[in-house]
Amino acid sequence: NAGVTQTPKFQVLKTGQSMTLQCAQDMNHEYMSWYRQDPGMGLRLIHYSVGAGITDQGEVPNGYNVSRSTTEDFPLRLLSAAPSQTSVYFCASSYSGWQNNQPQHFGDGTRLSIL
Amino acid sequence: GQQVMQIPQYQHVQEGEDFTTYCNSSTTLSNIQWYKQRPGGHPVFLIQLVKSGEVKKQKRLTFQFGEAKKNSSLHITATQTTDVGTYFCAGPRAGGTSYGKLTFGQGTILTVHP
Numbered sequence: 001n002a003g004v005t006q007t008p009k010f011q012v013l014k015t016g017q018s019m020t021l022q023c024a025q026d027m028n029h030e031y032m033s034w035y036r037q038d039p040g041m042g043l044r045l046i047h048y049s050v051g052a053g054i055t056d057q058g059e060v061p062n063g064y065n066v067s068r069s070t071t072e073d074f075p076l077r078l079l080s081a082a083p084s085q086t087s088v089y090f091c092a093s094s095y096s097g098w099q100n101n102q103p104q105h106f107g108d109g110t111r112l113s114i115l
Numbered sequence: 116g117q118q119v120m121q122i123p124q125y126q127h128v129q130e131g132e133d134f135t136t137y138c139n140s141s142t143t144l145s146n147i148q149w150y151k152q153r154p155g156g157h158p159v160f161l162i163q164l165v166k167s168g169e170v171k172k173q174k175r176l177t178f179q180f181g182e183a184k185k186n187s188s189l190h191i192t193a194t195q196t197t198d199v200g201t202y203f204c205a206g207p208r209a210g211g212t213s214y215g216k217l218t219f220g221q222g223t224i225l226t227v228h229p
Binding site: 033035040042043048058090092103105106107108109 | 124145146157205217
């Protein structure tokens with residue numbers, strides 16, 4: 001099983017550029033989410049989705065957009081990259097919808113640097 | 116908003132010593148989940164606790180969920196070098212309008228000296 005697949009694994013951008021981080025899961029999970037991980041800050045929720053067509057903001061949504069047109073895919077868009085968005089980004093999925101009481105399955109992460 | 120705090124932030128132990136990390140939430144949690152992240156890797160689910168006062172064991176790891184469902188702990192007995200990594204707790208807020216949001220603690224980074 002592929003599980004949760006994130007692409008790319010590494011990316012360097014210039015300030016002001018836009019890009020999309022891809023996330024796909026093949027487990028038919030309803031719940032998908034994006035986190036960023038910074039030293040000493042743990043995992044902070046950016047956006048999440050409880051099913052196709054439904055998205056909502058997490059703790060740190062500014063500067064990011066998401067959409068959920070299919071159950072499998074949950075791309076994260078950086079609209080105009082800023083150095084403060086340098087981070088490791090993780091996508092996660094799980095079976096549960098709003099109850100969120102199932103284990104999260106994480107992708108391998110995307111290491112993003114903004115110059 | 117909901118906050119989940121973990122202490123300590125760092126813990127250095129000699130192999131064979133015990134280790135404990137504590138997790139405290141500002142709100143009541145419907146469940147608590149624990150994850151381990153190896154250096155350079157991604158978080159991997161360890162266990163979930165649901166009931167007030169629940170205790171679960173996985174070999175040398177003991178997990179507890181507080182009576183008020185606002186705190187939790189992870190205890191490792193006789194650490195090994197394979198225990199190295201960052202341990203996170205995470206929980207969704209019980210009720211309210213925060214459903215769907217899983218809040219993670221900052222994590223405890225464990226190093227084990229052989």
